[in-house]
Amino acid sequence: xxxxxxxxxRAGVSTATASRIINGSPKPVTDELRARVLAAVAExxxxxxxxxxxxxxxxxxxxxxxxxxxxDPYFAEITRGLQRVATASGxxxxxxxTFREPxxxxxxxxxxxxxxxxxxxxAGSGYLSSDAEQELDERMTAFEATGGRIAVIGRHHHASDxxxxxxxxxxxxxxxxxxxxxxxxxxxIAGPAALTTTADRLAGLQRAASSYGRTLHVVHSDFTRDGGxxxxxxxxxxxxxxxxxxxxxxSMAVGALAAMRTAGRFLSVIGFxxxxxxxxxxxxxxxxxxxxxxxxxxxxxxxxNPPPPDTAPRVEIVSAELIRRESTWPVSQPR
Amino acid sequence: xxxxxxxxxRAGVSTATASRIINGSPKPVTDELRARVLAAVAExxxxxxxxxxxxxxxxxxxxxxxxxxxxDPYFAEITRGLQRVATASGxxxxxxxTFREPxxxxxxxxxxxxxxxxxxxxAGSGYLSSDAEQELDERMTAFEATGGRIAVIGRHHHASDxxxxxxxxxxxxxxxxxxxxxxxxxxxIAGPAALTTTADRLAGLQRAASSYGRTLHVVHSDFTRDGGxxxxxxxxxxxxxxxxxxxxxxSMAVGALAAMRTAGRFLSVIGFxxxxxxxxxxxxxxxxxxxxxxxxxxxxxxxxNPPPPDTAPRVEIVSAELIRRESTWPVSQPR
DNA sequence: CGGTAGCAGGAAAGCGCTTACCTAAGGCAA
DNA sequence: TTGCCTTAGGTAAGCGCTTTCCTGCTACCG
Numbered sequence: 001x002x003x004x005x006x007x008x009x010r011a012g013v014s015t016a017t018a019s020r021i022i023n024g025s026p027k028p029v030t031d032e033l034r035a036r037v038l039a040a041v042a043e044x045x046x047x048x049x050x051x052x053x054x055x056x057x058x059x060x061x062x063x064x065x066x067x068x069x070x071x072d073p074y075f076a077e078i079t080r081g082l083q084r085v086a087t088a089s090g091x092x093x094x095x096x097x098t099f100r101e102p103x104x105x106x107x108x109x110x111x112x113x114x115x116x117x118x119x120x121x122x123a124g125s126g127y128l129s130s131d132a133e134q135e136l137d138e139r140m141t142a143f144e145a146t147g148g149r150i151a152v153i154g155r156h157h158h159a160s161d162x163x164x165x166x167x168x169x170x171x172x173x174x175x176x177x178x179x180x181x182x183x184x185x186x187x188x189i190a191g192p193a194a195l196t197t198t199a200d201r202l203a204g205l206q207r208a209a210s211s212y213g214r215t216l217h218v219v220h221s222d223f224t225r226d227g228g229x230x231x232x233x234x235x236x237x238x239x240x241x242x243x244x245x246x247x248x249x250x251s252m253a254v255g256a257l258a259a260m261r262t263a264g265r266f267l268s269v270i271g272f273x274x275x276x277x278x279x280x281x282x283x284x285x286x287x288x289x290x291x292x293x294x295x296x297x298x299x300x301x302x303x304x305n306p307p308p309p310d311t312a313p314r315v316e317i318v319s320a321e322l323i324r325r326e327s328t329w330p331v332s333q334p335r
Numbered sequence: 336x337x338x339x340x341x342x343x344x345r346a347g348v349s350t351a352t353a354s355r356i357i358n359g360s361p362k363p364v365t366d367e368l369r370a371r372v373l374a375a376v377a378e379x380x381x382x383x384x385x386x387x388x389x390x391x392x393x394x395x396x397x398x399x400x401x402x403x404x405x406x407d408p409y410f411a412e413i414t415r416g417l418q419r420v421a422t423a424s425g426x427x428x429x430x431x432x433t434f435r436e437p438x439x440x441x442x443x444x445x446x447x448x449x450x451x452x453x454x455x456x457x458a459g460s461g462y463l464s465s466d467a468e469q470e471l472d473e474r475m476t477a478f479e480a481t482g483g484r485i486a487v488i489g490r491h492h493h494a495s496d497x498x499x500x501x502x503x504x505x506x507x508x509x510x511x512x513x514x515x516x517x518x519x520x521x522x523x524i525a526g527p528a529a530l531t532t533t534a535d536r537l538a539g540l541q542r543a544a545s546s547y548g549r550t551l552h553v554v555h556s557d558f559t560r561d562g563g564x565x566x567x568x569x570x571x572x573x574x575x576x577x578x579x580x581x582x583x584x585x586s587m588a589v590g591a592l593a594a595m596r597t598a599g600r601f602l603s604v605i606g607f608x609x610x611x612x613x614x615x616x617x618x619x620x621x622x623x624x625x626x627x628x629x630x631x632x633x634x635x636x637x638x639x640n641p642p643p644p645d646t647a648p649r650v651e652i653v654s655a656e657l658i659r660r661e662s663t664w665p666v667s668q669p670r
Numbered sequence: 671c672g673g674t675a676g677c678a679g680g681a682a683a684g685c686g687c688t689t690a691c692c693t694a695a696g697g698c699a700a
Numbered sequence: 701t702t703g704c705c706t707t708a709g710g711t712a713a714g715c716g717c718t719t720t721c722c723t724g725c726t727a728c729c730g
Contacts, residue, residue: 050449052716071411282617387686
């Protein structure tokens with residue numbers, strides 16, 4: 001690897017001069033030297049060593065993103081928003097897939113910390129409470145103590161800025177929609193019980209149920225399409241009275257559709273997240289839209305723009321919206 | 336930020352000893368000192384500065400991934416494979432979204448180079464030929480000249496290892512399937528003409544067409560769902576004789592389905608890539624399966640395991656497979 | 671013509687680590 | 701007792717950069 005010293009030697013200048021020219025520092029330099037140095041850079045295909053630069057400059061440039069799984073469309077959408085903002089402000093984004101393993105989360109936080117990132121965005125529901133969650137909180141605090149910034153998406157961390165999707169409100173919207181259509185027995189395909197996302201969406205649904213004087217039939221699944229399919233199949237078999245299904249995300253809703261196709265029973269289905277696929281399945285899916293890209297953008301903005309010191313953490317709530325499509329209909333007009 | 340020197344001071348040892356203990360070097364150290372140092376690490380919440388480590392050790396640990404857009408399911412799937420392998424061998428993966436802009440690709444290659452990554456995987460079709468492509472080739476070669484490894488996916492780079500999806504074969508499979516079903520007038524919704532992926536898949540389709548003595552009606556689009564929808568709508572309107580559509584990826588095939596729904600004309604459709612969504616649309620999509628995750632895994636393996644020196648670049652071809660579903664049927668039994 | 675700016679460029683001190691090499695002390699055989 | 705290992709730990713030289721401070725020079729003023 002060519003080093004700055006190589007370039008300087010070749011151009012017949014000191015490393016100081018070479019560095020200044022390459023970085024376009026304000027110090028004046030004669031055009032002649034500039035040309036010689038730039039020529040040397042080109043000839044040697046010199047690329048500065050980023051680690052040495054970071055070390056010498058001691059500025060934090062990159063930002064880290066902790067995400068459960070980028071290939072999950074939910075996170076893919078959020079990640080796109082995060083990246084847009086980060087890239088726009090000229091920062092390198094390091095994306096870390098935690099695969100939902102708390103141990104890996106911890107590992108990655110340290111790794112990002114070690115890499116001197118300016119900020120870390122943690123996306124994705126946390127667990128309601130657990131040792132790992134505790135530990136994560138602690139590491140996040142430690143990172144912030146060294147001047148790093150943290151923003152979380154859809155997860156509460158007492159000390160950090162947060163962007164929260166209106167999960168409870170969304171759940172309420174979904175439930176109200178179904179009850180408004182006259183459904184009395186609603187099956188809920190929920191995510192893992194320990195996740196805050198599940199808890200919040202479910203809470204909204206419950207609120208709707210009690211305000212309409214109805215009850216829910218909840219089964220827990222895992223937020224995947226296949227999980228949704230099996231859970232729905234089981235629900236259909238065990239409770240014939242159910243006339244509508246509320247799935248706590250679109251993937252499971254799509255699974256529910258598949259289960260109903262094989263069972264030959266077609267009930268109203270409402271999903272959650274309004275992912276792109278929602279409009280392309282048949283029937284197209286009524287869903288609760290969460291502006292995921294925006295969620296990511298806001299979070300990155302919070303992470304990159306430090307708040308005035310000694311103020312409380314900022315919390316932004318982005319609201320949910322009901323998107324009506326073909327998969328829900330009045331209970332009085334069954335199909 | 337606590338530094339190693341802080342830890343050493345606090346534990347009353349030299350930085351050398353502290354470093355050795357923290358890194359578990361083979362040098363023997365008394366248990367007493369070890370305990371003191373580890374205690375200091377915990378108290379100070381010391382996290383080593385990765386940049387300083389990289390600089391001092393001069394070893395390359397991370398790997399970089401250049402990908403058009405992780406939120407595109409096609410690349411999401413590939414990325415998942417890449418990450419699986421990289422993480423399994425204990426490496427940090429830096430994912431860079433190029434958003435299909437050649438300029439950004441160049442920028443990122445240099446950035447990864449500067450960060451001393453051990454290897455770079457470039458995923459995603461290149462352009463048939465262009466200045467930017469030329470330039471990219473050059474940078475890649477420069478990177479390899481400094482000891483870095485490069486592997487490409489679905490793109491030819493004379494000097495690097497490559498994993499290639501069998502695009503031509505897949506195109507042939509798709510074409511043969513449709514002609515076998517008796518279709519004589521096949522409309523092709525292609526991607527941008529300048530992309531090698533488009534060219535290869537199209538070539539396979541053409542080969543099938545000529546071996547069956549048929550011709551194709553090709554329109555170019557952009558590999559997005561919406562692009563596919565408008566292109567299909569236009570094709571339907573302009574050429575009423577078409578009885579089947581071959582879309583060069585599933586996203587556009589889904590768009591084609593949507594266009595046909597609005598037009599009220601239902602033709603056989605075959606997609607490409609067999610993305611998860613294919614089985615959930617109605618009718619479920621016949622498609623050419625490309626094992627995308629595997630594509631990513633193989634590429635990362637190539638990137639991480641250097642070939643014996645002075646051998647030709649390794650090229651692996653992963654084959655395509657026809658997945659029959661409901662969206663294609665014999666021309667003699669129209670719906 | 672001396673004195674002082676102003677300018678172009680270099681010398682060198684770090685940034686936070688790792689590690690080759692050195693030292694001091696103890697143990698043991700001759 | 702001497703000599704030589706071994707052991708436990710420290711010293712200090714970098715890794716490749718940036719940046720402060722310093723050195724000559726030329727130019728200009730009185």
